[in-house]
Amino acid sequence: MIKKLIFDLDNTLIIWKDEYSLELKYLLEEYKIDTCYKKVDKIIDDLEYKHDTISKEILLNDINNNLNLNLDISFIEELEKRQSKLSFIDDDLIDVLDYLSKKYELVILSNYFTNIQKNRLKNAKIDKYFTKVFGGDEIKLKPRPEAFLKAIYPNKKEECLMIGDSLKMDIEGALNVGLKVIAVDYFNKLPKSDKYILIDDIKKLKEIL
Secondary structure, three states: OOOEEEEOOEOOOEOOOHHHHHHHHHHHHHOOOOOOHHHHHHHHHHHHHHOOOOOHHHHHHHHHHHHOOOOOHHHHHHHHHHHHOOOOEOOOHHHHHHHHHOOOEEEEEOOOOHHHHHHHHHHOOOHHHOOEEEOOOOOOOOOOHHHHHHHHOOOOHHHEEEEEOOHHHHHHHHHHOOOEEEEEOOOOOOOOOOOOEEEOOHHHHHHHO
16 A cells, blocks of 8 residues: 655656756856856756765866866855746646645655755745655665665555656666656656556646555
8 A cells, every 4th residue: 555655856746947047057157157057957967877965065076077167165055046946836736736645645855955955845835745855965866776765764665656757767766676656757758668657747646546
């Protein structure tokens, strides 16, 4: 019997839009840095592939080393502040979470910074539905087994279900530790498989669960 739903956040519950990257672009301009924001975006995206965990210092070092810059920690803190304010959700999400939270415990398992994700949830007015937020600066990053085991505890894996959009980070990572998985595919990028349930709309969780 399922008791806990483990959600990824970005592009599962909160939709990643161009505004996130534009905030990075504006910040680079304010710091008078002549570097394409897409390069910094790529460094942020690659964190989960290169490191077991993340921190402001790790992100800062990766940006400075890869782009030959000399930024200080204030850049990362300002980026964190700006990204924390951006929360784009589907119009039906609150109804779905209201339904699910009455039947299951809901937690967030994300590879990004915990405070940013907590603030995004709060700004989207959906923070009340989640009992815990696990971020990549506090635990191991997905798809490492330790991340999923942390989110599962103190339940048994048979009592938990992972809901996410990334094939490698969310889906394969969860399957490898024995979790059931619902894959959210807004952009028709995921392959069909008998190993997980595939949905293209978050509203379909009410039909399944």
